[in-house]
Amino acid sequence: MQTNLEKPQTKKYLVFSILGIGFVMLAANLAGQEITSLTTNLLLVPLPGTLVVLSIIIAARFSAAGEHGRAWLLFVGLAASWFTAEQIWLVYDLVYKTDPFPSMADIFYLAGYPFLFLFSIYYLKPLKEAISKKTIICASFAAIALLTPSLYMAYDTDSEISTFELVLALSYPIADAIVLVPALIGVILFFKGEVNFLWSLVCLAIVLNVVADTGFLITSMDDSYYTGHPIDILYLWSYILFSFGVYSHIQIFKRHRPNTKSQCLDDLR
Amino acid sequence: MRCNSIKVTLFYIMPEGNCFVFDATNGEISKALVTLAVEKTLLNMGKPVLDEVQHRLFANYKSYIPDCYEHPEYLKNVLKELYGNCYNNIVQSIKKNLEEFITKKPIEHFLAVISE
Numbered sequence: 001m002q003t004n005l006e007k008p009q010t011k012k013y014l015v016f017s018i019l020g021i022g023f024v025m026l027a028a029n030l031a032g033q034e035i036t037s038l039t040t041n042l043l044l045v046p047l048p049g050t051l052v053v054l055s056i057i058i059a060a061r062f063s064a065a066g067e068h069g070r071a072w073l074l075f076v077g078l079a080a081s082w083f084t085a086e087q088i089w090l091v092y093d094l095v096y097k098t099d100p101f102p103s104m105a106d107i108f109y110l111a112g113y114p115f116l117f118l119f120s121i122y123y124l125k126p127l128k129e130a131i132s133k134k135t136i137i138c139a140s141f142a143a144i145a146l147l148t149p150s151l152y153m154a155y156d157t158d159s160e161i162s163t164f165e166l167v168l169a170l171s172y173p174i175a176d177a178i179v180l181v182p183a184l185i186g187v188i189l190f191f192k193g194e195v196n197f198l199w200s201l202v203c204l205a206i207v208l209n210v211v212a213d214t215g216f217l218i219t220s221m222d223d224s225y226y227t228g229h230p231i232d233i234l235y236l237w238s239y240i241l242f243s244f245g246v247y248s249h250i251q252i253f254k255r256h257r258p259n260t261k262s263q264c265l266d267d268l269r
Numbered sequence: 270m271r272c273n274s275i276k277v278t279l280f281y282i283m284p285e286g287n288c289f290v291f292d293a294t295n296g297e298i299s300k301a302l303v304t305l306a307v308e309k310t311l312l313n314m315g316k317p318v319l320d321e322v323q324h325r326l327f328a329n330y331k332s333y334i335p336d337c338y339e340h341p342e343y344l345k346n347v348l349k350e351l352y353g354n355c356y357n358n359i360v361q362s363i364k365k366n367l368e369e370f371i372t373k374k375p376i377e378h379f380l381a382v383i384s385e
Binding site: 063065066067068127129193194195252253256 | 313314316320352353359361
């Protein structure tokens with residue numbers, strides 16, 4: 001959707017938010033691991049929280065009706081699952097001071113993926129005419145290329161881990177590869193000039209999340225991961241991109257006063 | 270030309286059971302069909318999409334959806350504004366809804382202009 005609805009101000013706020021989060025995380029990392037962990041966990045309250053609020057607003061606007069309505073309802077499911085997961089992670093990390101993997105948080109993280117996949121299918125549906133077989137094949141190959149080493153790394157991990165932990169570790173790369181296909185299609189459409197930047201933000205956010213998950217897997221394998229690791233910046237950026245993507249839709253489909261014949265008739269009925 | 274002068278009685282039954290009875294020419298019937306096809310397509314996407322298109326038609330051209338029958342370019346421009354290069358998918362959907370009536374000249378013209 002290469003429309004003329006892009007607002008330079010929205011882009012400015014987006015760049016400011018991305019740079020701001022990057023700067024805060026950099027400063028926190030310089031201050032020490034404990035501060036970094038606290039900062040990251042605290043940032044993971046308002047960022048997914050904002051996403052939940054924005055997704056509820058857009059889903060309410062579409063009243064869960066129509067193709068867009070169904071898509072945004074699924075997005076509420078995703079935002080709510082990941083928000084819950086982040087809060088459980090925070091409690092394990094800051095309150096119980098234990099390793100949050102594996103925990104209840106993983107169930108909510110994984111529960112978000114079916115919502116995300118179905119949402120991206122509905123999100124891309126209006127663009128199906130612009131999606132060629134070549135684009136689908138390219139996106140699928142890229143997803144498989146990412147999945148193979150990730151699966152290998154997850155499987156080749158410490159043999160002392162339980163079957164449950166192994167299943168969880170393997171679930172993430174598989175789920176990531178599945179959601180990566182529609183997300184990459186969205187990004188390819190952006191580079192082909194078929195869709196505008198704000199529209200493609202949701203797809204870019206998914207790609208960023210997948211990259212972050214791969215980074216998390218690699219750093220977890222060599223035990224170098226801690227909450228607030230620079231790889232977490234990608235998760236935070238992904239929430240920002242998601243939020244701006246949803247916000248741009250709220251801006252486009254804002255409520256209007258009745259000024260048309262049919263709207264006046266609707267009010268009279 | 271003679272066909273256009275034939276009056277047809279239309280019954281429009283509203284969801285609440287109220288009923289309008291009015292006479293319509295062939296041109297008016299085609300206009301109603303086009304309006305319904307456009308509204309149905311946009312409603313399938315979501316009520317806010319229909320609202321937004323109606324709002325932009327009014328804001329840009331002081332027109333309503335039925336007016337797009339005479340000025341299909343208004344609808345085309347608004348859809349392009351909203352959906353950019355991908356508005357074709359919506360046009361395909363409108364075409365599908367008007368499939369049965371595509372042989373009617375004015376409807377054919379309407380579809381040709383929005384598909385250009």
